[in-house]
Amino acid sequence: MDRLSLLQGIAKISVFVSLLMAFFLYTVKTENKLANRLFAWFFIVSAIDLSGFFVFEYIQEYLNLVIFRWTICLLAMPLFYLYVLAVCYSDFRLKRKHLLHLLPIIVVNLVFLPRLYLADGMNKEFWDSIDQMPEIYFIQILIEFQYVFYIVSAFLVLKQYKEIYLENYANPSSLTYKYLFQMTTVFLVTHCLVALKNVLRYSDYRQIFLWLNVVVGTLALFITCWLVMKALNHPELFRGVNSKLKLAKDILPEIEEKTQFVNVKNDVINSQISGLRQYMTEKEPFLDPSLTIQELANQIDIPVRDLSVLINHEMNQHFFDFVNEYRIQKAMQILKDKSKSELTVLEILYEVGFNSKSSFNTSFKKYTSLTPTAYRNSL
Incomplete structure (x- = not known):
């Protein structure tokens, strides 16, 4: 030919x-x-x-x-x-x-x-x-x-x-x-x-x-x-985002204009961070695999723009990383619990809010330097 x-x-x-x-x-x-x-x-x-x-x-x-x-x-x-x-x-x-x-x-x-x-x-x-x-x-x-x-x-x-x-x-x-x-x-x-x-x-x-x-x-x-x-x-592709959403760096100047006094601003921020962390620990909204910053803002009654700046700027984390940190901490608790030793890694990742084994392993290793299986075996 x-x-x-x-x-x-x-x-x-x-x-x-x-x-x-x-x-x-x-x-x-x-x-x-x-x-x-x-x-x-x-x-x-x-x-x-x-x-x-x-x-x-x-x-x-x-x-x-x-x-x-x-x-x-x-x-x-x-x-x-x-x-x-x-x-x-x-x-x-x-x-x-x-x-x-x-x-x-x-x-x-x-x-x-x-x-x-x-x-x-x-x-x-x-x-x-x-x-x-x-x-x-x-x-x-x-x-x-x-x-x-x-x-x-x-x-x-x-x-x-x-x-x-x-x-x-x-x-x-x-x-x-x-x-x-x-x-x-x-x-x-x-x-x-x-x-x-x-x-x-x-x-x-x-x-x-x-x-x-x-x-x-x-x-x-x-x-x-x-x-x-x-x-x-993957016929389920794709999940689009709303183009009207703004990045924290674009929202920040508007927020800062409203807060003129540094001490007042710091007190408000510290109070919001404390309340947010307490809510995440007690209510565990991160267990919802489809959680968005809009949904979390509605739950804690904070304007989504303020919450975006709080997490992405003041706490210096992406919302994605912020939520995954709690998911990994929850997974670590389950892996340490001897009464739940029969649970597989796949069952645990779904329980804590992940929906992909590769994403779970990547995030877990990022926070612990170990895979979930290696972490469980090291206990």
Whole structure:
């Protein structure tokens, strides 16, 4: 089998799996329909892009269709970026301003109009020289700038999401962040190979360029299959946060304006910390695996903004770490209790508010430098 046949075979499988994934995302029952539909369109656009390895011979008579298919890839990264926003923020909605993401594909098609869409013929000389046309250089350069912009933007969204999540939620599962961070990183690495491939197209290393096509096609297949497996294994993804939530560092100036006297401020803070710790010890709200800072604020009758500053700034802890500290202390008490020696580590982690063994082990080792099993054996 030659390289072209191998590449076409891989591309056909990738297109099939991508369209299958898009169908799954459109039909699966979930509360976050917008995120699923954005991701479904991402897969559809990816399928159209990957079809270029084998569809040309079927549509080469339709010049405008061939050229328009080249520009479709400019929709992929905007769709991915909007998908990241929709997953991270439960209140995200599409607005008119998001139509600006269509600007690159509109500009490119306008640039292509005079000499490509309105071209008189499509003879062999035309196709042989098309790679050297300024319009083709333009779209390739634009794609690189667009990719860098959206990848950086996606990482910034994830950074903000992680900070808000840690300050406002106690659920130890970080599956959403890890999944999106891994996906964005994989896309970045893969596109670096694509960029290298495009550079080699205009060099003397034509053979390496041809083999890189096969590598990129294979990677696209593996990435698509990986995303399918993620979706099948974790259909409950995702838990978004409210985009209106503020970080403690942004709330702090507003709180400080209300408290002018240092001594009064310190007395109030010390009293609030003491009351909070007493409530956590006596009422054990941390046993609720889905506890949020809003729910805790309601329970102790403190404005959520004040509680956020109290924990994240005055106590110098994320809400996530603050709650997990009590969970680990509770787990240590159970592990020390000889009357509960029959309880397994799995039973204990669920009892103290965790819902993931890996998260429990990580947090336990962070506080004790031992795994739960090693801690129990050391007693």
